[in-house]
Amino acid sequence: MNHRIKSIIPQLLTLLFVVAVIGFFTINAQLNMDERGIDFGYGFLSQESSFDVQFSLIEYDGSHSYAKAYLVGLLNTILVSVLGIIFCTIIGVIVGIARLSPNYLIRNTAAWYVEFFRNVPLLLQIFFWYYAALRALPLPENTEALFGVTYLTVKGYYIPRLIWENFDILVYSILAAVISIIFIRNYARKLQEEKGQQLPVLLISVGLLFIFPAITFVTGMVQLEVALPVLKQLSKTSFIYAEGLSVPPELLALVLALSLYTATFVAECVRAGVQGVSKGQKEAAASIGLTPNQILKLVIMPQALRIIIPPTTNQYLNLTKNSSLAAAIAYPDLVLIFAGTALMQTGRAIEIVSITMLTYLTLSLAISLLMNWYNKKIAIKEK
Amino acid sequence: MLRTLKTLMYLLTSIALLVSFETGAFAAKKSKTLKKTQKMGFVRCGVSQGLPGFSNADASGNWTGVDVDLCRAVAAATLGDSGKVKFFPLSAKERFTALTSGEIDVLSRNTTWTLSRDADIGLTFVGVNFYDGQGFMVRKSSGITSVNQFKAGVSACTNLGTTTELNMRDFFNSKGIKYEPVTFEKADEVVAAYDAGRCDTYTTDKSGLAAQRIKLSKPNDHIVLPETISKEPLGPVVRQGDAVWEDIVRWSLNVMIEAEEYGVTSANADSMKSSENPAVKRLVGAEGELGAAFGLDNDWSLRIIKQVGNYGESYKRNIADTGILPDRGPNQLWTKGGILYVPPAR
Numbered sequence: 001m002n003h004r005i006k007s008i009i010p011q012l013l014t015l016l017f018v019v020a021v022i023g024f025f026t027i028n029a030q031l032n033m034d035e036r037g038i039d040f041g042y043g044f045l046s047q048e049s050s051f052d053v054q055f056s057l058i059e060y061d062g063s064h065s066y067a068k069a070y071l072v073g074l075l076n077t078i079l080v081s082v083l084g085i086i087f088c089t090i091i092g093v094i095v096g097i098a099r100l101s102p103n104y105l106i107r108n109t110a111a112w113y114v115e116f117f118r119n120v121p122l123l124l125q126i127f128f129w130y131y132a133a134l135r136a137l138p139l140p141e142n143t144e145a146l147f148g149v150t151y152l153t154v155k156g157y158y159i160p161r162l163i164w165e166n167f168d169i170l171v172y173s174i175l176a177a178v179i180s181i182i183f184i185r186n187y188a189r190k191l192q193e194e195k196g197q198q199l200p201v202l203l204i205s206v207g208l209l210f211i212f213p214a215i216t217f218v219t220g221m222v223q224l225e226v227a228l229p230v231l232k233q234l235s236k237t238s239f240i241y242a243e244g245l246s247v248p249p250e251l252l253a254l255v256l257a258l259s260l261y262t263a264t265f266v267a268e269c270v271r272a273g274v275q276g277v278s279k280g281q282k283e284a285a286a287s288i289g290l291t292p293n294q295i296l297k298l299v300i301m302p303q304a305l306r307i308i309i310p311p312t313t314n315q316y317l318n319l320t321k322n323s324s325l326a327a328a329i330a331y332p333d334l335v336l337i338f339a340g341t342a343l344m345q346t347g348r349a350i351e352i353v354s355i356t357m358l359t360y361l362t363l364s365l366a367i368s369l370l371m372n373w374y375n376k377k378i379a380i381k382e383k
Numbered sequence: 384m385l386r387t388l389k390t391l392m393y394l395l396t397s398i399a400l401l402v403s404f405e406t407g408a409f410a411a412k413k414s415k416t417l418k419k420t421q422k423m424g425f426v427r428c429g430v431s432q433g434l435p436g437f438s439n440a441d442a443s444g445n446w447t448g449v450d451v452d453l454c455r456a457v458a459a460a461t462l463g464d465s466g467k468v469k470f471f472p473l474s475a476k477e478r479f480t481a482l483t484s485g486e487i488d489v490l491s492r493n494t495t496w497t498l499s500r501d502a503d504i505g506l507t508f509v510g511v512n513f514y515d516g517q518g519f520m521v522r523k524s525s526g527i528t529s530v531n532q533f534k535a536g537v538s539a540c541t542n543l544g545t546t547t548e549l550n551m552r553d554f555f556n557s558k559g560i561k562y563e564p565v566t567f568e569k570a571d572e573v574v575a576a577y578d579a580g581r582c583d584t585y586t587t588d589k590s591g592l593a594a595q596r597i598k599l600s601k602p603n604d605h606i607v608l609p610e611t612i613s614k615e616p617l618g619p620v621v622r623q624g625d626a627v628w629e630d631i632v633r634w635s636l637n638v639m640i641e642a643e644e645y646g647v648t649s650a651n652a653d654s655m656k657s658s659e660n661p662a663v664k665r666l667v668g669a670e671g672e673l674g675a676a677f678g679l680d681n682d683w684s685l686r687i688i689k690q691v692g693n694y695g696e697s698y699k700r701n702i703a704d705t706g707i708l709p710d711r712g713p714n715q716l717w718t719k720g721g722i723l724y725v726p727p728a729r
Contacts, residue, residue: 033505050552234533234537341548346503
């Protein structure tokens, strides 16, 4: 009895304290807003936004609502985060492994890269890529084609636009391929466990992923048209590429800066993970006759991943939050569109900032959940 | 009976007089902002992050411009010294929050007066110190001489969180032109992006275009198109809820304009005390009790004119002589063909 009360009282006090603090701030904000004649409410979200956005993944213009503008910003933030995470992982893994290379040149180049990029402030790097590197690109009319059909110019990276017919059938065919691959993998595992035979699973998987969609093309069910970028004159000296798709330079600069910066941290995680697996594991694996590839795939990586994943999750979260620096270079992300323009046009600072904070919190939690799920999946399963 | 009535009348009148003498002190007590300002010893003034002619700091941190002069006028009126101003450079995005949260007390930052800003977000606009309109700047070499020559796909650089963003949409929509808006938070970033060829046109208030043009690498390679696509009355803003402070800022501006109207300048203000014209005498504090209503002494307006100058002097010093907009256009007195017209200071 005494024990229970003793343990409950501090918890109650803590709860009271938290409620009091939140209450104080709410009442304080309320009083100040009343005094200044500012009303509070989320009704503005359904009003017409009346501003346009440079770059949007969904159909949007100023006649849509503020809620839609929020969605545009959110999607742009997610786009830059996903691209950043993909590239920083690729670069990070390569550099991390390169740091362990026996080759002096490779090892030291990787070390220099890591030391340089992680010690220069991120905002500075974003400015560098946007103002120094990309601004040095030529104007559209002076641009040589890259890979024959794309154009990298100061106004953006122009690429061909793909116009699909019956795109859904293609998606289904890929889905079918994935399902059959799962079946084949299960079959291959059974075969290995029962008879010790090995199937070239990777080769078959790639083949299936290629063949299934190819069939839909050959039979004419799915058709693809490519709209190439065409130089268009706007005035005597001003040109753009029309018809194709334009990737704004702001997005390029942001993805470049974010992935190069975060990759240094990922590289360190990878290096730590691989070095964390004791040398004896590799030697033991070799002694039972596994090939170097098998050693890496079956012995080293599963153990290294356990060390790599948790700190890398942090880096993914950092990258997502750092993407809010986009506002500095006019990339229309959540902060620029919603906490910037929308806030200015409506004056609803508390409402908009609260929504924006909640959004980043949700994004971060979602990434954490996903990574924790993956972490659990690869964790040691005690038998 | 008549006698008692007369006595009563006399009594009432004297009470009324007493009360009216009290209003000055009462007002000072009532205006929290004025009291705080006098206690701090400086006016907290929000300005731009650098717009020549309006608010711009030189290498040693001295602020100049017509928006800056307004704050100096308020300081001269309330504190007796136009130098007692602390300037807060703010981006377009930060400006209103800084004011409503009490970080600054006057926002004098080329801000457009609109209904929603005035009514919605706890702000009060007190007047107009520059009548402006939105325009476009393009490269001379583009051959464009009118906004009607813009074609679909044109990219336009501008500032984030401004009326410019909204006007631009209205304009291009009415012409049926698809455009690419590129919006930056800082004016310097917009200029840099336009200069590098990221955008085909740079759009903002025409005064801003004229001022920013100087910052381009080759100012003479660019022109401002003749069309004006919007009304942009720029003026000082205060927080809602302090009517006395609002009046002080409003009349600091009005006095500068009226001083020009009556030919009172920083040089001749003192001698104007002996003017024949009662309006002039009121302006320099030689007649009437105009300052009392604000809780200020009677020389408040004289100090503004002496220390800061009248509107014409301020315009000439900051905007005309610097070559930004030598022609005053609509910002000329109503008596000289402009639209500057302020209520009489009496």
